[in-house]
Amino acid sequence: MADLTAQAGPVLAADGTPLKRSLGRALRRQKLRALALIAPLLLFVVLSFVWPIIEMLSRSVNNEIVANTLPETVVALAEWDASTGELPSEEVYAAFARDLIVAIDAKQHTRLGSRLNYEKTGMASMFRRSGRTVKKWDPVEDAPFKEKFLDVHDGWGDIETWKVIQTYSPTVTRGYFLNAVDMRLTPEGAAAQPEDKRVLIKLFGRTLWMSLVITSVCIILGYPVAWIMANLPMRQANLLLILVLLPFWTSLLVRTSAWKVLLQQQGVINDILVWLGMVADDGRLVMINNQTGTIIAMTHILLPFMILPMYSVMQTIPPTYLRAAKSLGATNWTAFWRVYFPQSVPGIGAGSILVFILAIGYYITPEIVGGTKGVFISNRIAYHISSSLNWGLAAALGTILLVVVLGLYWCYDKIVGIDNVKLG
Amino acid sequence: MALDANGDAFVEFDRVQKSYDGETLVVKDLNLSLPRGEFLTMLGPSGSGKTTCLMMLAGFETATHGDIRLGGVSINNIPPHKRGIGMVFQNYALFPHMTVAENLSFPLEVRNMGKSEREGKVKRALDMVQMGEFGGRRPAQLSGGQQQRIALARALVFEAELVLMDEPLGALDKQLREHMQFEIKHIADNLGITVVYVTHDQTEALTMSDRVAVFNDGVIQQLAPPDLLYEEPQNSFVAQFIGENNTLMGEVVSMAEDKAEVKLDNGEVIDTVPVNVNAVGERTLVSIRPERVEFNKDRLQPGAHTVHAEVLEFIYMGDIYRTRLRVAGNENFIVKTRNAPDQRRLQAGEKLEIGWRPQDCRALDA
Numbered sequence: 013m014a015d016l017t018a019q020a021g022p023v024l025a026a027d028g029t030p031l032k033r034s035l036g037r038a039l040r041r042q043k044l045r046a047l048a049l050i051a052p053l054l055l056f057v058v059l060s061f062v063w064p065i066i067e068m069l070s071r072s073v074n075n076e077i078v079a080n081t082l083p084e085t086v087v088a089l090a091e092w093d094a095s096t097g098e099l100p101s102e103e104v105y106a107a108f109a110r111d112l113i114v115a116i117d118a119k120q121h122t123r124l125g126s127r128l129n130y131e132k133t134g135m136a137s138m139f140r141r142s143g144r145t146v147k148k149w150d151p152v153e154d155a156p157f158k159e160k161f162l163d164v165h166d167g168w169g170d171i172e173t174w175k176v177i178q179t180y181s182p183t184v185t186r187g188y189f190l191n192a193v194d195m196r197l198t199p200e201g202a203a204a205q206p207e208d209k210r211v212l213i214k215l216f217g218r219t220l221w222m223s224l225v226i227t228s229v230c231i232i233l234g235y236p237v238a239w240i241m242a243n244l245p246m247r248q249a250n251l252l253l254i255l256v257l258l259p260f261w262t263s264l265l266v267r268t269s270a271w272k273v274l275l276q277q278q279g280v281i282n283d284i285l286v287w288l289g290m291v292a293d294d295g296r297l298v299m300i301n302n303q304t305g306t307i308i309a310m311t312h313i314l315l316p317f318m319i320l321p322m323y324s325v326m327q328t329i330p331p332t333y334l335r336a337a338k339s340l341g342a343t344n345w346t347a348f349w350r351v352y353f354p355q356s357v358p359g360i361g362a363g364s365i366l367v368f369i370l371a372i373g374y375y376i377t378p379e380i381v382g383g384t385k386g387v388f389i390s391n392r393i394a395y396h397i398s399s400s401l402n403w404g405l406a407a408a409l410g411t412i413l414l415v416v417v418l419g420l421y422w423c424y425d426k427i428v429g430i431d432n433v434k435l436g
Numbered sequence: 437m438a439l440d441a442n443g444d445a446f447v448e449f450d451r452v453q454k455s456y457d458g459e460t461l462v463v464k465d466l467n468l469s470l471p472r473g474e475f476l477t478m479l480g481p482s483g484s485g486k487t488t489c490l491m492m493l494a495g496f497e498t499a500t501h502g503d504i505r506l507g508g509v510s511i512n513n514i515p516p517h518k519r520g521i522g523m524v525f526q527n528y529a530l531f532p533h534m535t536v537a538e539n540l541s542f543p544l545e546v547r548n549m550g551k552s553e554r555e556g557k558v559k560r561a562l563d564m565v566q567m568g569e570f571g572g573r574r575p576a577q578l579s580g581g582q583q584q585r586i587a588l589a590r591a592l593v594f595e596a597e598l599v600l601m602d603e604p605l606g607a608l609d610k611q612l613r614e615h616m617q618f619e620i621k622h623i624a625d626n627l628g629i630t631v632v633y634v635t636h637d638q639t640e641a642l643t644m645s646d647r648v649a650v651f652n653d654g655v656i657q658q659l660a661p662p663d664l665l666y667e668e669p670q671n672s673f674v675a676q677f678i679g680e681n682n683t684l685m686g687e688v689v690s691m692a693e694d695k696a697e698v699k700l701d702n703g704e705v706i707d708t709v710p711v712n713v714n715a716v717g718e719r720t721l722v723s724i725r726p727e728r729v730e731f732n733k734d735r736l737q738p739g740a741h742t743v744h745a746e747v748l749e750f751i752y753m754g755d756i757y758r759t760r761l762r763v764a765g766n767e768n769f770i771v772k773t774r775n776a777p778d779q780r781r782l783q784a785g786e787k788l789e790i791g792w793r794p795q796d797c798r799a800l801d802a
Contacts, residue, residue, distance in 0.1 A: 332525050332526075333529050335516070335523075335529070336523065336531075337531075338496075338515075338516040339516055339521060339591075339600075340517075340543035340546065340590065340591075341547055342542070342546045343546075355533055
């Protein structure tokens, strides 16, 4: 046997084939069967989760609508130099007329109008109103078009209009991402948004800050509960566990609405405080439709996600460590702080990651109790998805949120080490 | 009772009782005192109250009744961290997030000792257990035996005079366990510390201890040095718990000061030492150690009673022969003989007469 291992080259199996291939063949069946078992779930996840996310995120840079709707105009505009301060030539207007007539037939022009409206207000109505007139034109007989367009709408004589169309001609744009960080794409390149339009960076900051506050409050409130649960006898611990899990069995919406009832100015808490004389009737506390409301309600909702990982980690810390520390002369506090706490850190880490990531993307609760001051970036995303229909910006905001979370996760891995995180 | 030179007990349990549920006593009326420097082992089956006693001494359990004194002072109301008692736990309880040196340094830090002094003491303690090289390692990187040494060093590093050990060798394999038994014993002797050691392993108890307290049912059944415990058990529990033991049931037919004749259930009569039988006619359990049984008639005292036996099985065990006999209806009567050149190997089916010195055969409570 000694010469078998000593020989150079790959180790051979008994029949002379390389051992690696032989092993691979032996395990192939097993691998195939394992794959077949997870295939349905894998397929489901890819189709219903991975693919939609990719599709949605790709919208953050996708700008095919301009080039698709106005193919000739885009080519003609490429020649035009906006810095001369002159309007595009008749050639461009003619191309634009041909494109627009086709688009109007296909009822595509209003869509393009709303797309360009994100970049310059008023473009949507320009396209809509011009549509009615341009519909009747003939691409050959009605030439030249420049003057006619200027008659239909002053906007076509505005150099800015053409600048926007030219800037957004490429099929891939960074415009949405610039918008997402309070900037905009101009023909001269990226520029800051006007002062009154800069809200998103502030909203990102607020989302991060409030998520941090919520995570910290969850740690402070959850740690003692997890500790008690881990140190009680099984029966009582299970009872407590049920109490911790109880909120999960109630609808999120109901819980959040309940907070509304409790926190509002004519609500239960204020009523009690007034009744107790601790607060004057005309000085009722404002605890809802602001950041306080969001923090209170979200802390309550996310608390179980903090307690459970902490509990599962604390359960694995044998009580003998505390006894050992005390027998070595440590006071209760020293024993806890030097011996117990460091060992419970992986639980805090796991709970914090969980709560923080859930909080940063939370939507329903801030929507209901947050008012205007207590909303998160996700509420803005939802607004762009369902009200303003600017899906590109929504996708860009979502992508940034995802990257921020991944970045934080990476930092956390570097500092604490993800191997130290135990979820159970 | 063994006491200090000046007559003071170092550790003293005075009528200590302990109950967890208020219905049953786990420890019933415990009285125990040990002098400075003694190595005392609490031995007993699980649930016998030995660990509870240790925990009361360490301060993790409070006595329901009675006094525990350390150096003459009652420590009932002193919290564990002020008792200054070193303790080695069953699973070592080394702090996993600290290195070995930090583990050892911990008891010194909480005593506000200076850094240089700490380092010196940690180094000495590590050298004492021959682990000087391992200060920078984490406990998880050490083998069971090494962790055991570190746990020992940690319990000793702050120079406690009393060290408690709660089945410290339970997790080690047999060979290492035997090795560590001697090592712990030597370190304890060298330092002159008092040790209270809890185990359910009787060999460990016999090998290491100055005295052994055999616990059962919350009561100390016998407190004696190992040799007395083995050779002169005071009741049938101790006789059967310590070492291997042959038992025969019978009835006392005659009583004298140091000799009682017992009529076995098959009618044969043997000589015994009465230990806790008091009157003729009492039922008794007779106990004989397997290595004290003699089947070579020449070595028996003249006039000694013998009983009939039949060989059922002969087992060769290397250093000894182990022979299973049927004696007075008991089919598990074992005889151990040394593997010597002139030793006879008994054959299954062989019939013979066996006997023993009367003092090796003890009539105990039935």
